[in-house]
Amino acid sequence: xxxxxxxxxxxxxxxxxxxxxxxxxxxxxxxxxxxxxxxxxxxxxxxxxxxxxxxxxxxxxxxxxxxxxxxxxxxxxxxxxxxxxxxxxxxxxxxxxxxxxxxxxxxxxxxxxxxxxxxxxxxxxxxxxxxxxxxxxxxxxxxxxxxxxxxxxxxxxxxxxxxxxxxxxxxxxxxxxxxxxxxxxxxxxxxxxxxxxxxxxxxxxxxxxxxxxxxxxxxxxxxxxxxxxxxxxxxxxxxxxxxxxxxxxxxxxxxxxxxxxxxxxxxxxxxxxxxxxxxxxxxxxxxxxxxxxxxxxxxx
Numbered sequence: 103x104x105x106x107x108x109x110x111x112x113x114x115x116x117x118x119x120x121x122x123x124x125x126x127x128x129x130x131x132x133x134x135x136x137x138x139x140x141x142x143x144x145x146x147x148x149x150x151x152x153x154x155x156x157x158x159x160x161x162x163x164x165x166x167x168x169x170x171x172x173x174x175x176x177x178x179x180x181x182x183x184x185x186x187x188x189x190x191x192x193x194x195x196x197x198x199x200x201x202x203x204x205x206x207x208x209x210x211x212x213x214x215x216x217x218x219x220x221x222x223x224x225x226x227x228x229x230x231x232x233x234x235x236x237x238x239x240x241x242x243x244x245x246x247x248x249x250x251x252x253x254x255x256x257x258x259x260x261x262x263x264x265x266x267x268x269x270x271x272x273x274x275x276x277x278x279x280x281x282x283x284x285x286x287x288x289x290x291x292x293x294x295x296x297x298x299x300x301x302x303x304x305x306x307x308x309x310x311x312x313x314x315x316x317x318x319x320x321x322x323x324x325x326x327x328x329x330x331x332x333x334x335x336x337x338x339x340x341x342x343x344x345x346x347x348x349x350x351x352x353x354x355x356x357x358x359x360x361x362x363x364x365x366x367x368x369x370x371x372x373x374x375x376x377x378x379x380x381x382x383x384x385x386x387x388x389x390x391x392x393x394x395x396x397x398x399x400x401x402x
Contacts, residue, residue, distance in 0.1 A: 125163065127153035127170075134173070147177045164201065165209065168194040172216050184223050191220040202248050210249040214240055214257055221264060230271035237265045253327060254295035259288035280320060287317040291331060294338075303338050310335040326367065329358035333371055340378065349378045369395050 134149035150173055157167040175190035198213045217236050224233035240261060243249045251258055266281035294309030313331050321327055332355035339348035352375045359368040372395050379388035 125160075127156040127160075127163075127166070130156070131166075131170070138177075143177050143180060147174060150174045150177070164197065165212070168197050168212060168216070171197075172212070172219070176219065179219070179223055182226075184227055187223055188220060191216050191223070195220065202243075208249075210251065211257075213243070213249055214251060214261075218257070218261065218264065221268070225264070225268055225271065228271060230268040234265060234268040234272075237261055237268065253288055253330065254292050256292055259285045259292060262288065283316055283320045287313050287320060290316070291327075291334075294334065298334070298338055298341075303341050307335065307338045307342075310338060324358055324361060326358065326362050326364065329355040329362075329367070329371065332358070333374065336374065336378070340381075345378055345381050349375070349382065352378055365396065 130149045130153035134146045134153065137143070137146035137149060150170055154167070154170050154174065157163055157170060160167075171190045171194040175187040175194070178184075178187040178190065195213065195216050198208045198216070201208050202213075217240050221233040221236040224230070224236065240249070240251065244251045251261070262281050262285035266278040266285060269275075269281060270278035290309045290313035294306045294313060297303075297309060298306035310331055314328065314335070317325070317328055317331060332351040336348040336352040336355070339345070339351065352371060355371045356368070356375055359371050362368070372391055376388045376391040379385075379391060
């Protein structure tokens with residue numbers, strides 16, 4: 103499981119490149135990428151370190167700098183050179199957090215991957231409490247709006263799985279089981295989101311129903327993400343021409359959202375509900391539903 107999570111949270115060496123290919127470190131990154139693909143990891147590390155020396159003199163290429171630090175750290179982690187890997191990840195994370203504090207732009211996937219990778223290393227060394235703290239920090243950054251991590255992204259359920267592993271390593275079995283159930287819930291939701299996007303509505307429906315089955319137990323029936331699951335399930339029903347079922351689950355979504363402080367989500371659900379009622383030729387109810395949308399927030 104951890105190997106899978108490592109892949110989910112990792113980023114490729116050349117994904118860090120944001121230059122036009124003419125910068126002095128570009129050739130070294132390309133060489134590192136080729137060496138890595140050929141499993142010549144020592145050669146890849148040499149090329150990356152050469153690129154890093156050049157990047158240390160180029161403050162304008164800060165994102166590429168952090169990506170190279172992380173790439174070297176991953177290679178050291180492969181060799182179980184944990185102290186060196188930790189130091190490099192910590193440096194990359196610190197650079198990005200300082201940029202956030204200064205109001206700069208940081209790529210969410212980069213920062214989340216680096217913190218996740220560092221947590222993975224801590225778990226490998228049985229430093230479970232430290233790993234848990236790092237993973238919790240990702241959620242804190244997300245709640246603060248400083249990084250973007252959505253429930254439909256694989257990294258979201260991977261995060262809860264890693265946290266469960268940290269808790270289990272500390273002997274906190276009940277808490278770990280709860281987080282594993284949460285990870286399974288969001289894994290189903292993410293798979294439902296993906297299969298729906300690919301047009302496989304029956305399979306997406308099954309994933310959404312599974313997400314609701316486990317989610318209502320671990321999140322609570324009134325959690326806003328349960329409303330999200332219902333709303334997405336309604337879309338799948340509608341795409342299959344099953345508007346009666348779409349209406350039923352949308353009504354449940356609206357009931358939950360009416361208890362939340364999120365007028366935008368409620369308005370979206372009300373508009374979807376009104377549209378579904380129209381398709382069922384229940385025009386009076388559709389208009390009554392639209393009347394519940396505050397005029398200043400009416401969807402356009």
